[in-house]
Amino acid sequence: MKDVNEIAPVLIGAVLALATLWAVVGLVRYLRVDRETRASIRQGMRIRFGWERLAKMAGLSVTDKTPTFLAELVSREGEVPKPRVLVPRIKVKPDRFGVMVRAKCLPKVGLEEFQRSARFLADAWRCTRVSVLPDGPGRVVIRAVRLDPLITPTEHVPTGTVPGSLDTWGLGLDEYADDVSLPLANVPGVTVAGLPGFGKTSLINKLICDLAPSDAVQFAVADGKVSTAHEGDYADLTPRLFAFAGDDLAEANALFKRMVKLRRGRSSSIRAVLGVKNMWHVGPSRIWPLTILIIDEAHTYFREYKGNDAETKKLAAVSAENARLVEDLVKKGRSVGIMVILATQKATGDAIPTFIRDVCPLGLSFAQKTAEASVAALGDDIRNWPDANPVNLQDPAYVGVASMGVQGRPGFTRVRTPYVSDADAARVADDTARLTEDPAAYLDVYPGPVDWKPAFMDDDADTLMTETA
């Protein structure tokens, strides 16, 4: 007994010290995060403390009438232990937009029951939205957002670091503040539509800034809004572009021809150079970079010219040829690592010929004025998803929000894309200018099917690179 008396104060002291340490760590964390995350931390604490009561009210509880072994052991003679009301155990994690609650299911309290209670939980937790998804066997994850991520503008300051993977690219946050990515691997074409001033260019700025630090990506731009590279939205990015064409149809035609020549060269040499039929099996590299052609204000290049005078006929012929060349890139560029991004205000057939638009596997759209424009940008299925229809994104609060189909999710997802300032884009382009190379350069020097391996597979890569560069 004496021993216990001696140990007890030490134990109590240790427990108090640990509790104090835990509280101090919690307080420091709380003070270091931004205002919104602090609000979410407080919200998380309220959810945790009120969970048992709320779960019972929401019908997320189950009565266990069978007494536990321990209850039977401690119950008095003749006394029947009371049935227990169980509620799912939860873990709460706050973030800037709200909380993520992971819960363990119980018999008769599973995914369906949680989903049925989502509206009730949203009201009780004072959240804009609550979604419930499976989180492995016997578990669910409840995402509750207090702030609507779609109307909370975000900014992206490019880090200038080499992206870990080029298979996907982070696009932004969905309505539950979950990351949404755009696949890059095996995607030959993407259409980006939307009313002027709703974020198309900022989105492309982000793409270039995020991928520019990699020597395995090269960019070319055709911008139908300007005449020379030193004007307009891409002026600051020119150091990182290996080719540029303005609104001149013939100039753009020359660029598209150059890209098709690259596509042909790659198609005929891919097996000999990479040893595979699809570049994505080995991934992009410096000698075989993912080559992205951005065609902004795409309608400029494919316009139908009607008239019988020689000049109009000539323009009509160039325009038709442009469409054929871009069609070639989208139809045949996937496996050889060529991707075309077509941006325009309205993705109707007169802006992007349907034979090009319909073979682009990915389409995203910022705000649109009419239901027809939404259908042109996202396909007929958008009519079945009125909440995600870009006609509902015309409010200025939705500048930077696009609607798109996401692989593995039904319907369409709205994505808040972050804003990338022109100054940041210029900084990244300047810092990475030394990585700009014509992707055809390596094809030109390719010596033929001898004992030659791509540089990234070769121990003597550096020697080879210096010789060929």
Ligand SMILES: Nc1ncnc2c1ncn2[C@@H]1O[C@H](COP(=O)(O)OP(=O)(O)OP(=O)(O)O)[C@@H](O)[C@H]1O
């Ligand atoms: N993701 C975003 N978040 C917040 N604001 C944005 C975002 N993207 C763009 N903006 C704001 O909207 C303005 C216009 O954006 P942007 O130039 O990207 O539009 P656009 O759709 O390319 O227009 P246009 O068709 O005329 O080229 C920007 O200057 C910026 O102030």
